[in-house]
Amino acid sequence: MTxxxxxxxxxxxxxxxxxxxxFLPEGKTIEIGPPDPEAHHEGEPGSILDWADRNDISIDHxxxxxxxxxxxHVIVRKGLDSxxxxxxxxxxxxxxxxxxxxxxRLACQCVPDGSEDLVVEIPAxxxxxxxxxxx
Ligand code: FES
Numbered sequence: 001m002t003x004x005x006x007x008x009x010x011x012x013x014x015x016x017x018x019x020x021x022x023f024l025p026e027g028k029t030i031e032i033g034p035p036d037p038e039a040h041h042e043g044e045p046g047s048i049l050d051w052a053d054r055n056d057i058s059i060d061h062x063x064x065x066x067x068x069x070x071x072x073h074v075i076v077r078k079g080l081d082s083x084x085x086x087x088x089x090x091x092x093x094x095x096x097x098x099x100x101x102x103x104x105r106l107a108c109q110c111v112p113d114g115s116e117d118l119v120v121e122i123p124a125x126x127x128x129x130x131x132x133x134x135x
Pocket of ligand 1: 060061062063064065066067068069070071072073093106107108109
């Protein structure tokens with residue numbers, strides 16, 4: 001018999017990497033650690049919208065993060081290659097978005113893999129008009 005070692009139950013594989021997302025035009029940078037599924041807020045877990053929402057950065061998201069509107073349109077100025085591939089439903093919704101660019105994504109669907117820092121511009125029309133006072 002082999003000596004039994006205490007074996008920790010294997011938790012979900014999470015990337016130990018940390019990376020940063022800087023949101024323009026405010027220039028606020030947040031540091032992203034390993035994903036915590038318990039902390040998931042809005043959109044796809046680990047999406048730009050999810051991280052923004054957890055850090056009190058306002059991005060409009062009328063449909064609640066289900067790729068059913070285009071109000072969470074953002075422009076990924078840096079780090080786009082590290083983001084999840086765009087899916088057809090996201091593409092369809094982006095076609096409705098004003099000011100579409102080659103770096104446009106829906107913040108609720110765009111999930112960075114953490115391999116590089118991101119710079120994300122929130123277009124003027126998507127900045128929440130009713131900015132909440134910080135709490
Ligand atoms: S919140 Fe509606 S598509 Fe992202």
